[in-house]
Amino acid sequence: MKKFLTAVFTMASTTCAFAQETPNSPLEISGSVDTYFKYDFAKKPNIKTSFASDHNSVSLGMIDLVLKKRTGKASFVGELSFGPRGQAQSLINAAEDVSSFHIQNLYVNYDFTDQFSMTAGYMGTFIGYEVISPVGNFNYSTSYLFTNGPFQNAGIKATYKFSDKVSLMAGLFNDWNVYTATRGVSSVGGQLMIAPVEGWTAYLNVLSGAGAGGYGTIEDLTTSYQITSKFKLGLNAANYDVDNDGGGYAGAALYPQFAVADAVTLGLRGEYFKYKEVAGVAGDKYTAVTFTANIKSGGLTFIPEVRLDHNGNKPFVKENGMAAPNAGQFSLAAVYAF
Amino acid sequence: MKYGLLLVFTLFSITLSAQQKLFTTAEDGKFIYYKIIDSQKVGKDVLVQRAKNFINAQQKIIQTENQTDSSLTAKGKLIIDKTVLVVGHPSGEVIYNLNFEARDHKYRFWLTDFKFIPYQRDRYGNFVATTHIGSPLEKKVDKLTSGQWKDIQAAAYQKVEKFGESLKKFLASDATVKKIAKPAETISTKKW
Numbered sequence: 001m002k003k004f005l006t007a008v009f010t011m012a013s014t015t016c017a018f019a020q021e022t023p024n025s026p027l028e029i030s031g032s033v034d035t036y037f038k039y040d041f042a043k044k045p046n047i048k049t050s051f052a053s054d055h056n057s058v059s060l061g062m063i064d065l066v067l068k069k070r071t072g073k074a075s076f077v078g079e080l081s082f083g084p085r086g087q088a089q090s091l092i093n094a095a096e097d098v099s100s101f102h103i104q105n106l107y108v109n110y111d112f113t114d115q116f117s118m119t120a121g122y123m124g125t126f127i128g129y130e131v132i133s134p135v136g137n138f139n140y141s142t143s144y145l146f147t148n149g150p151f152q153n154a155g156i157k158a159t160y161k162f163s164d165k166v167s168l169m170a171g172l173f174n175d176w177n178v179y180t181a182t183r184g185v186s187s188v189g190g191q192l193m194i195a196p197v198e199g200w201t202a203y204l205n206v207l208s209g210a211g212a213g214g215y216g217t218i219e220d221l222t223t224s225y226q227i228t229s230k231f232k233l234g235l236n237a238a239n240y241d242v243d244n245d246g247g248g249y250a251g252a253a254l255y256p257q258f259a260v261a262d263a264v265t266l267g268l269r270g271e272y273f274k275y276k277e278v279a280g281v282a283g284d285k286y287t288a289v290t291f292t293a294n295i296k297s298g299g300l301t302f303i304p305e306v307r308l309d310h311n312g313n314k315p316f317v318k319e320n321g322m323a324a325p326n327a328g329q330f331s332l333a334a335v336y337a338f
Numbered sequence: 339m340k341y342g343l344l345l346v347f348t349l350f351s352i353t354l355s356a357q358q359k360l361f362t363t364a365e366d367g368k369f370i371y372y373k374i375i376d377s378q379k380v381g382k383d384v385l386v387q388r389a390k391n392f393i394n395a396q397q398k399i400i401q402t403e404n405q406t407d408s409s410l411t412a413k414g415k416l417i418i419d420k421t422v423l424v425v426g427h428p429s430g431e432v433i434y435n436l437n438f439e440a441r442d443h444k445y446r447f448w449l450t451d452f453k454f455i456p457y458q459r460d461r462y463g464n465f466v467a468t469t470h471i472g473s474p475l476e477k478k479v480d481k482l483t484s485g486q487w488k489d490i491q492a493a494a495y496q497k498v499e500k501f502g503e504s505l506k507k508f509l510a511s512d513a514t515v516k517k518i519a520k521p522a523e524t525i526s527t528k529k530w
Contacts, residue, residue: 028427030459066463068427077463105463124461131461199470229471263482297482337459338420 025075028068034061034085034134036333046316046327047288047309050147051085052140061333062086064104064133073112079105081132090132090151090177103179104132104152120156122179125149126169126191127205127220129236129253138257138265139292140303140333144273145238145251149218150176150211155185165195175210186210199226216242230259240276247278265294286311303333359495361475364450369476369491371498372448375506382408385440385509389447392508393436400436409439416497418454418490428465430456432494433472447505449498452476454490 040046040055051061062083069076081087086102107121130137130146157171169191174181187209195201202223209215217240224234234255240248251273259265269290275283290307308328309316316327361369377385386408393400393412400414413435420429435451453472457465475494479487 027425028465029425030427030463030465066459068463079463107462124463126461133459133461135459136461226469226471229469229473232469262479295482298486 024072025068025070029066030068030338031063031065032133032135032335032337033063034333034335035059036061036140036331038329038331041328041330042317042324043319044317047141047307047329048147049144050142051089052142052331052333053084053089060084061134061335064135066105074108074110076108077105079103085134086132115161116158118156118158122152122154123157125151125153125176126189126203127207127218127222128238129222129224129234129255134303134333134335135337138255138267138294139269139290140305140331140335141290141307141329143236143251143253143269143271144249144286144288145236145253145271148212148249148273149220149238149240150207152177153187153189153207154179154181155187155189157189167193169193173207173209176212183210186215200224211240211242213242213248214244214246216240216246216248224255232257242276245277245279247283248276249283250274250276263296267292267294284311284313284315299337301335301337303331303335305331305333307331359499360491361452361495361498363476364448367476368450368474369452370448370450371495371502372446373502373506374444374446375509376444377509378443380443380509382440382442385445386410386438388509389438389440389445389505392505403435408441409437411438412436416494416501418493418497428457429493430454430490431467432475432497434498445509447502449502452494452498454494 035058036052037058038052038054038056043055045053045055060083062081062085064079064081064086066077066079068078080101081090081104082101086104090102090104103122105121105123107119107123109117109119111117124131128146128149130139130142132151134140153171153173153176155171155173157169157173159167159169161167171189172185173187173189175183175186187207189205189207191206192204193201194204200223202221205220205222206217207220208217211218218238220236220238222236224232226232234257235252236255237252239250242248251271253269253271255267255269257265257267269288269292271286271288271290273288274285277283286309288307288309290305292303292305295302295304306328308326310326312325314323314325316324318324361371364370364372386405389410390402390405393402393410399416400412403411403413405411413433415431415433417428418430418432420426431454433453433455434449436447436449438447439445452475454475455467455469455472458468460466475491
């Protein structure tokens with residue numbers, strides 16, 4: 001670790017001299033609010049992914065407020081969320097901290113050159129396709145891959161941009177989703193970004209160290225390709241192994257989206273996900289299909305969505321309380337971004 | 339109260355005048371920003387060199403594509419902001435083609451092929467392009483998005499107009515000559 005830090009700071013100090021002045025920006029303020037109605041076909045909450053959890057209720061997502069400011073080569077981002085989506089449903093220590101607001105991003109960044117920058121603080125995770133903010137997702141409900149992966153990583157990272165087509169990030173991080181490390185600065189992570197052709201971007205991610213369920217390693221591929229002006233295809237595939245046969249998960253999700261009008265885009269999410277065996281006990285396997293529309297008017301997006309999940313081990317329930325292999329839900333969300 | 343009303347009406351009239359300024363359309367149906375400028379006593383070669391210097395000074399947002407001894411073309415982008423007073427954030431970028439032609443004592447330039455690329459906030463709170471494929475700015479859109487699209491067109495015009503003014507100002511002055519730095523003024527406390 002000492003060698004890594006030395007290398008990073010040597011690189012930073014040698015490249016500092018070549019840095020160009022970047023103009024200051026005004027204080028940026030942005031954010032979003034979201035609300036939803038969900039109806040489970042079994043008439044009780046059934047699908048256990050993150051957010052949109054309430055059945056037959058007009059419920060709140062969150063209000064999300066983001067501040068950003070750049071002064072020369074230095075910048076900061078502070079993002080706070082208030083509401084169920086950004087509080088109890090995002091926090092790993094939700095039981096103790098249910099009424100707290102939640103920090104989504106709190107970091108400082110310094111661009112030593114146009115190519116090399118360093119960032120320190122609490123950041124949205126670099127792992128995975130979906131994010132906590134509903135503005136960043138096409139579907140309103142979330143995938144199993146998202147729910148089981150990290151939401152945020154606190155740490156320090158260095159990014160080097162070789163060109164517009166290739167960049168590399170490496171960093172040291174705390175355990176997942178905590179403001180304060182419980183097991184020290186215990187993870188190392190990296191991300192290789194490649195853009196083979198215009199419109200296609202792929203991120204190869206690795207995070208190894210303290211995480212959910214113990215110490216383990218995630219390998220993750222997140223990619224999207226805007227094939228035409230109307231058609232976009234996204235893919236997320238991940239594998240997480242917890243050390244000492246502690247389980248983990250593996251899965252993949254495909255995200256085709258097609259714009260049928262200026263204001264209307266239809267999309268599908270097809271996912272396969274499985275928990276790994278723990279101490280000889282096989283984990284559950286899920287398949288899920290989510291059909292979503294995004295209807296935009298100004299800053300407002302309506303998101304009607306139908307979702308069907310399947311698991312042969314019958315973890316779901318029917319209306320009469322009997323175990324069932326299938327679950328379905330309809331939701332209608334409204335997300336306003338400003 | 340009186341000053342408050344005055345301020346409201348001033349802001350309202352500024353907003354109205356801003357809305358009235360929109361692109362004109364060229365013979366190919368695309369939006370165009372077109373200017374012919376008389377530049378007294380400045381020769382063709384100097385004008386082309388100054389235009390090149392103008393582009394080279396901001397290579398991050400505009401790059402030369404082709405050039406001859408009397409003309410050049412370039413591709414660039416302008417960031418559109420969603421701003422209220424001093425706060426706001428980038429909402430997208432407009433990419434364009436710049437054409438510049440010079441003769442002795444006059445030149446013309448026009449910007450066209452405007453395409454808008456919307457920005458979206460990413461997982462780190464930064465605004466980034468959502469796609470690499472831009473929508474032509476003169477495109478007719480459906481009712482749901484027409485209000486927002488008109489705002490984008492108006493904001494793009496303001497940015498293009500500002501860009502045009504800065505180009506004219508740059509070409510009107512010999513910006514290649516470096517000014518001799520004056521020594522910093524100091525105040526002596528020894529004298530009364």
